[in-house]
Amino acid sequence: MADLSSFPITQRWPATNPDVIQLYSFPTPNGVKVSIALEELGLPYEAHKVTLADEDVKSDAFLSLNPNNKIPAIVDPDGPGGAPIGLWESGAILIYLAEKTGKLIPGDAAGKYETIQWLMFQMGGIGPMFGQLGFFHKFAGRDIEDPRPRERYVNEANRLLKVLEQRLEGREWIMGDLYTIADIAIFPWxxxxxxxxxxxxxxxxxxxxxxxxxxDAAIARPPSEKGLNIPDRNG
Known part of the structure; x- marks a missing residue:
C-alpha cells in the first residue's frame, strides 16, 4: 500500500485507497478536464471535492499541495520512478497523464508539440478570456457601467472561437482523427x-x-458525460 503521509492534503481529504490517483477538484471547466481525462484513460482514481470557498482552497491542507490555491490538483502514488508525485495546474496534469499512459497525445514529437500548442491556446487564451467575459456578462462585473471591459472580452472570445472554428474545418477533432488532451482542455470552456x-x-x-x-461530439463521449459531474458538487 502506498504511503501518502508526506502529503498533508491527505489528512484533510483522506485516501480510501492510497494506491490510486487522488484527485482534488470541483466541477468547473478547469476541474473537469482532469476527471474527463482520467475517465478516458481508464485510470483508477478517487475524487475529493474541494470547493472554491476559502475554507477549502485556501486551507493549509490544500495549499500544501497547490500554493496557488486553485483546483484541480492530484497526487499520483505511482509517479516517475515509482515514487509518489503531487501536481497542480490542469494543463500540466493533462500532459503528465497523457505521457504516463501514452494516450490522448500523438506518439510522434511533432504531433505531441502541436497538441501541446493547442493546449496552451486554451490555457493562455480561452480560459482567461472566457472567464473574464463570464464575470462581466453574468456576475458582479455586469454592474459596471463602463461598457468597454465587457466589449473587450466579448470581442476577444469571438476572435478565439473563430480561430477554433478555422482549425476544425475538415477535422473531426483538433488534431484530426485523434481525440487528445487539447480537445479535453478546450471543450469544457x-x-x-x-x-x-x-x-x-x-x-x-x-x-x-x-x-x-x-x-456536441465531445460532450457525447461517455467519459465526458461522467467526468463533467466529478466530483459531485452536491455530494
Whole structure:
C-alpha cells in the first residue's frame, strides 16, 4: 500500500485507497478536464471535492499541495520512478497523464508539440478570456457601467472561437482523427461559455458550425458525460 503521509492534503481529504490517483477538484471547466481525462484513460482514481470557498482552497491542507490555491490538483502514488508525485495546474496534469499512459497525445514529437500548442491556446487564451467575459456578462462585473471591459472580452472570445472554428474545418477533432488532451482542455470552456455563462449568442457561437459539431461530439463521449459531474458538487 502506498504511503501518502508526506502529503498533508491527505489528512484533510483522506485516501480510501492510497494506491490510486487522488484527485482534488470541483466541477468547473478547469476541474473537469482532469476527471474527463482520467475517465478516458481508464485510470483508477478517487475524487475529493474541494470547493472554491476559502475554507477549502485556501486551507493549509490544500495549499500544501497547490500554493496557488486553485483546483484541480492530484497526487499520483505511482509517479516517475515509482515514487509518489503531487501536481497542480490542469494543463500540466493533462500532459503528465497523457505521457504516463501514452494516450490522448500523438506518439510522434511533432504531433505531441502541436497538441501541446493547442493546449496552451486554451490555457493562455480561452480560459482567461472566457472567464473574464463570464464575470462581466453574468456576475458582479455586469454592474459596471463602463461598457468597454465587457466589449473587450466579448470581442476577444469571438476572435478565439473563430480561430477554433478555422482549425476544425475538415477535422473531426483538433488534431484530426485523434481525440487528445487539447480537445479535453478546450471543450469544457466552450460548453461553459454556452451553458453556464449563457453567452453563446453574444459571442457568435451560433454562427460557428464546426465548433458546435465538435462540441456536441465531445460532450457525447461517455467519459465526458461522467467526468463533467466529478466530483459531485452536491455530494
Amino acid at each position: 466552450v460548453r461553459g461559455l454556452k451553458v453556464f455563462y449563457e453567452a453563446g449568442d453574444l459571442v457568435g457561437l451560433t454562427d460557428m458550425p464546426n465548433v458546435n459539431r465538435w462540441l
